[in-house]
Amino acid sequence: MGPVKKIDISKYLVVGPENTKGRPVATIIKDAVNAGFTCIQIRSKVASAKELIGLTRHAAEAIEEAGKSQEVALLVNDRLDIVLAARKQGIKVDGIHVGQTDIPVNVCREYLGEDSIVGLSARADELFEYIKTEDVSQLDYFGVGPLRETQTKPDCGLGKDGKVITRSLADIAKISEISSIPVVVGGGVKxxxxxxxxxxxxxxxxxxxxxxxxxxxxxxxxNLVKAWNSYKSRKRQLTKQLTPPN
Structure with missing residues (x-):
């Protein structure tokens, strides 16, 4: 079974064993996918390579059990080696998410192929400049944040001076406007x-x-899925009402 053809980043869950209050990662993923989440990223700074491969396998199985292997993308944070090892074992992994200080995007693309998904978190203090000036042809989406400081990832949004740069709604709207690729926002989102x-x-x-x-x-x-879908549905209806007939 090939990778997801087109990524849907509208409802995106990032999860690792340090985030689940001791509950199985696969159970959380299964709940999220059945609730309507569209993208899953495995991220852990404490799990061993063997554990990460196992987590990726369980995640892929949970997505498959929900019948959504062709709709819900499964990504791994940062670890190109884990993606390659998992694929070698026949695990369906759709791609990788990296930061600017991780493995370069072009290297990820070279090893994973054109059909894979590559997402990037740009550094908070360089974000506008990066989006305007960098070649994004190798990328599928940008990850942007944080909306507010978060204990889940305390270094999220860290600037050169060591202070966290949070993103205002005006910033986020501007990023969305100038980016030529899809943008997903997180970091303390409720x-x-x-x-x-x-x-x-x-x-x-x-x-x-x-x-x-x-x-x-x-x-x-x-609740999160319903809230997002409800707003988007209302917007579509409003756009339809405001569009003049041919």
Missing amino acids: LADIPSLAQTGVDGFFVVSAVTEADNPKQEAT
């Missing part, structure tokens, strides 16, 4: 943020703890 985030024009939101550390992950995932 249910109450979804309507205002959706209004910025970005292509999606990503969350970690809002789902992975929730008392009821499936319910929280469902």
Whole structure:
């Protein structure tokens, strides 16, 4: 079975064993996918290579069990070696997500092929410049954040001076406007943020703890999906009403 043809980053979950309050990563993923999440990223700074391959296998199985292997993309954060090793074992992994200080995008593309997905988190202090000046032809989407400081990833948005640069809604709207590729926003995102985030024009939101550390992950995932879909549905209806007939 080939990779997902076109990535849908509208409802994007990032998860690793350090984020689940001791619950199985695969169970959280299964709940999120069944609730309507469209993209899953495995990210862990504590798991061994063997554990990461196992997590990737369990994630792929959870997506397959939900019947969504051709709709929901499975990505691995940072670790090109894990993607390659998992694929060697017959695990369906659709691609990788890297930062500017990780393995270069062109190297990821060379090893993973044109059919794979490559996403990038640009450095917070260089984001506007990067989006305007860099060649994004090798990328499928940008990850942008944080919306606010988050304990899940304390170094998210760190500038050169060591201070966290958070992103205002105006910043996010500008990024969405100038980017030639899809943009997904996260970093401390909660249910109450979804309507205002959706209004910025970005292509999606990503969350970690809002789902992975929730008392009821499936319910929280469902609430987030409904909130995003509800806004987008209203916008489509409004656009239809405002479009003059031929």
